[in-house]
Amino acid sequence: MIEVKHLYKSFEDKTVLNDINAVFEDGKTNLIIGQSGSGKTVLMKNLVGLLTPTSGEVLYDNRDFITMSKNEKVMMRREMGMIFQSAALFDSLTVLENVMFPLDMFSSMNYRERVKRAQECLDRVNLIDAQQKFPGEISGGMQKRVAIARAIVLNPKYLFCDEPNSGLDPKTSLVIDELLTGITKEYSMTTIINTHDMNSVMGIGENILFIYKGNKEWQGTKDDIMSNTNEKLNDLVFASDLFRKVKKAEMAEKK
Amino acid sequence: MQFFREIWLLLQQTTKDNNMFIIKLLYKYLTTFGDYLILIGRSLSRPERMRMFFKQYIKEMSQLGVNSIGIVLLISFFIGAVICIQMKVNIQSPWMPRWVSGYTTREIMLLEFSSSIMCLILAGKVGSNIASELGTMRVTQQIDALDIMGVNSASYLILPKIMGLMTIMPFLVIFSSGMGIVGAYGTAYLGHMLSPDDLTLGIQHSFNPWFMWMSIIKSMFFAYIIASVSSFFGYTVKGGSIDVGKASTDAVVCSSVLILFSDVFLTQLLS
Numbered sequence: 001m002i003e004v005k006h007l008y009k010s011f012e013d014k015t016v017l018n019d020i021n022a023v024f025e026d027g028k029t030n031l032i033i034g035q036s037g038s039g040k041t042v043l044m045k046n047l048v049g050l051l052t053p054t055s056g057e058v059l060y061d062n063r064d065f066i067t068m069s070k071n072e073k074v075m076m077r078r079e080m081g082m083i084f085q086s087a088a089l090f091d092s093l094t095v096l097e098n099v100m101f102p103l104d105m106f107s108s109m110n111y112r113e114r115v116k117r118a119q120e121c122l123d124r125v126n127l128i129d130a131q132q133k134f135p136g137e138i139s140g141g142m143q144k145r146v147a148i149a150r151a152i153v154l155n156p157k158y159l160f161c162d163e164p165n166s167g168l169d170p171k172t173s174l175v176i177d178e179l180l181t182g183i184t185k186e187y188s189m190t191t192i193i194n195t196h197d198m199n200s201v202m203g204i205g206e207n208i209l210f211i212y213k214g215n216k217e218w219q220g221t222k223d224d225i226m227s228n229t230n231e232k233l234n235d236l237v238f239a240s241d242l243f244r245k246v247k248k249a250e251m252a253e254k255k
Numbered sequence: 256m257q258f259f260r261e262i263w264l265l266l267q268q269t270t271k272d273n274n275m276f277i278i279k280l281l282y283k284y285l286t287t288f289g290d291y292l293i294l295i296g297r298s299l300s301r302p303e304r305m306r307m308f309f310k311q312y313i314k315e316m317s318q319l320g321v322n323s324i325g326i327v328l329l330i331s332f333f334i335g336a337v338i339c340i341q342m343k344v345n346i347q348s349p350w351m352p353r354w355v356s357g358y359t360t361r362e363i364m365l366l367e368f369s370s371s372i373m374c375l376i377l378a379g380k381v382g383s384n385i386a387s388e389l390g391t392m393r394v395t396q397q398i399d400a401l402d403i404m405g406v407n408s409a410s411y412l413i414l415p416k417i418m419g420l421m422t423i424m425p426f427l428v429i430f431s432s433g434m435g436i437v438g439a440y441g442t443a444y445l446g447h448m449l450s451p452d453d454l455t456l457g458i459q460h461s462f463n464p465w466f467m468w469m470s471i472i473k474s475m476f477f478a479y480i481i482a483s484v485s486s487f488f489g490y491t492v493k494g495g496s497i498d499v500g501k502a503s504t505d506a507v508v509c510s511s512v513l514i515l516f517s518d519v520f521l522t523q524l525l526s
Contacts, residue, residue, distance in 0.1 A: 048403055077405035088396040102404055105304055160403075 001026050002047065002158065002190050007056030009042055016042045018214045020056070027188045029181055029204045031195055034211035035236060040194045041162060043211065047192065048082060048160055049073060060158065078106055081151030083161040087143035089135040089150070096122065096131035099149045106154065121149040125179060141172035145179065152183055159184065159191040165200055173197060177204050198237055201225070210236070226250050291487045298413035298486070303406065311415035312422075319381050319416065319482075320423025324430060326380065327373060331364075331431040334372075335438025336446075338363050343448045356449055357439065357457020362466070364435035369428045370470040371518045374477035377427070378510045382485040385416055386506035389489025390499035398490070413490065417482040424478035425471040432470070469525045476521060477514050484510040 002024040009017040016039045024030040032040045045051040047058055049065060058065045065076060089098050099118040103109060109117065122128050125145040130138055135146070144164055151159060161180060165173035181204045184191040195201065201208060205222035210233050218230045225237055238244045302308035342356040389412060392398050401408035436458060442448040488506035492498050 050399055050402065074405045074407075077403060080403060080405075082400065082403040084396045084400060086395055088400040090397055090400075091391075091395075104307055105404065105406055 001061055002192070003057075003059040003062075004043075004047070005057040005059065007043070007046060007058065008054045009039075009046055009051065010054045016214050017046070017053070020211070020216050022209050022216060022219065024190055024192050024209075025207055026190050027185060028191070028206040029184050030190070030192045030207045030209070031201060031205045032192065032209050032211060033196060033201055033205075033236065034217075036196065038211045039214040040196075040211055044160055044162055044192065044194050048080060049077070078154065079157045081154070081156035081159045083144065083147045083151050083159070083164050085163040085166050087135070087140070087147040089143055089146055091135055093134075094131065095127065095133050095135070095138065095146050098135065098146055099131075099153055102150065102154045118149075118153060121153045122146075124152070124183070125149045141168050141175070144168065144176055148176070148179055148183065152187065155187060157189060159189045161191070161193040161195075163194055163196070165195060165197040170199060173199060174203070180204065196236070198240070198243060201237060202243075290491065291484075294409055294413070294487055294490060295483055297407060297409035298417065298483075300407060300410050302410055302414065307411070308415060311411070312419050315415045315419030316423045319384070319420050320427060323377060323380060323427060326376070327427050327431050328434045330376060331369065331373070331434035332438040332441070334368055335360065335364055335435030336442045337438075338368075338435070339439035339442045339454070340446070340448055343442075347449070353453045354457035354460045357454040358460045359457075360439045360454075361436065361458045361462075364432050365466050365470055368435060369431035370473040370477070371514065373428065373431045374424070374474060374481065374514055375511055377424075378477075378481045378485075378514060379507050381420065382481050382507045382510045383503045385482060385485035386489035386503040387499055389413075389486055390492040390502045393490060393492045394495055394499060409490065413483070413486040416486055417479060420478040420482040421475050424474045428470050428474040429467075432467075472525060473518070473521050476517060480513045480517065481510045484513060 004020050004022045004024075007017055007020040008015065020043060032043060034040050042051065046053045047065075053066060056066075060076060060079075063076070065073065068076060089095075090101065093101065096115070096118055099121055100114050103114040103117060107114065107117075119128060119131065122131055125148050127142060127145050127149065130142060130146075135143055138146070148164075159180075164176050164180065168176065177200050180191060180193065183189070193200070193204075202222055202225070205225070208218075208220055208222065208225065209216065210218040210230070212232050218228065218233050220228065225233070228234065339356060339360045342359045346359060347353075347356050389398075392412070398408045398412070401411060439454060439458075440451065443451045443454045485506040488502040488509065489499075492502045
């Protein structure tokens with residue numbers, strides 16, 4: 001479980017995150033949603049330690065990440081996996097080498113065991129046939145799947161995904177969403193996904209945190225969204241005609 | 256009177272602004288130097304996995320050094336030839352001993368060209384390569400990915416580059432000196448500018464082995480400057496592709512200037 005308490009983040013005079021309090025639970029897909037520029041990525045960077053909060057606490061199973069020593073942070077990071085918006089695969093390494101990289105750095109396995117483990121993870125994301133290709137030779141969706149395989153290869157306790165569906169077609173997005181949900185349940189991880197893809201919100205949002213201009217505006221589940229009365233949230237989630245019609249139909253059905 | 260008063264106030268204001276500008280500039284340079292020292296401090300820490308370090312070290316030696324051998328040999332051959340021709344045409348005279356062209360060619364190649372000028376040329380090739388590689392890794396979040404994994408990204412990426420280039424640079428200097436001499440023989444055998452015997456006599460005349468060591472020591476310093484300064488500019492890129500290009504240019508300019516400055520001090524120190 002990850003808990004955020006009174007988190008503030010400012011860049012010089014500008015406050016980007018303002019008193020964020022949230023709990024992200026184990027074995028659930030926790031979503032952070034909000035408009036572009038609302039502070040989602042800054043919040044995630046604060047959670048993983050790429051940025052240091054101006055004040056507040058980030059608790060990983062009641063261990064405060066902010067006050068940890070440098071070595072403790074390094075050890076803590078080995079329990080984290082992250083999938084970046086751009087996949088962030090290493091260009092000079094093949095798909096298999098990319099997935100093996102965390103094992104090469106941190107495991108005591110021999111070469112055969114490392115290859116076997118990496119291949120298991122690639123198999124999990126259905127990319128075993130692409131293991132000898134370089135990141136530049138595969139599609140964006142495949143790159144995201146390789147990033148997922150790399151993120152889970154060390155069995156992390158916490159998985160962070162920064163807009164995993166950006167730049168992908170709806171069908172591939174669905175595949176990525178299903179993978180993330182499946183992996184979260186399988187490994188009982190705390191998964192936090194940063195997204196503004198409303199298909200993902202309605203599909204996999206078990207715990208959703210809505211951020212508006214750096215403030216926590218709403219928190220609930222995908223089922224709560226349909227009946228919520230928060231205007232700002234409705235403006236974001238039901239921005240498209242299709243979603244508005246779905247909501248209308250759902251509300252009519254309930255009546 | 257009022258006119259002169261206004262001029263005086265204007266001058267005062269300009270001086271004040273200039274002082275501010277100088278202070279701001281000084282602050283900026285000191286901050287950058289501090290950031291450089293912090294990054295180098297992180298880079299020079301013990302590698303987490305020696306196996307991975309050696310893998311990267313060999314890769315960097317090949318990428319930065321071995322891949323530069325061609326250009327080093329090509330430039331050194333022609334520069335050696337040109338120096339020999341210039342010496343023969345402009346220095347050699349009946350008043351001079353016949354070994355003077357070979358002697359001066361050897362000394363110029365050994366003392367300055369193969370170490371300093373060759374490193375300046377390599378600062379352009381290798382420096383831009385390092386800065387753009389690390390800059391691209393930064394903007395595509397590959398360095399962030401390493402940090403998230405708990406890898407010391409500075410040590411993993413920068414240390415093998417510094418060590419690799421410092422290892423391979425002395426060999427490039429030796430190859431360059433050798434090829435310069437070959438170029439000089441080219442003018443003797445093919446261009447018939449001077450007799451090969453005179454050239455051999457000059458090349459063997461009063462040879463001081465310390466000059467070779469001096470050249471190697473200087474080149475190792477320059478290799479450190481090229482690798483560390485270029486890595487700093489690449490690693491600290493913020494923004495996108497335009498900033499990567501700018502970092503690449505800054506890396507080449509800064510390492511070239513530092514090579515020139517340190518050349519003066521090193522030459523004085525080692526001579």
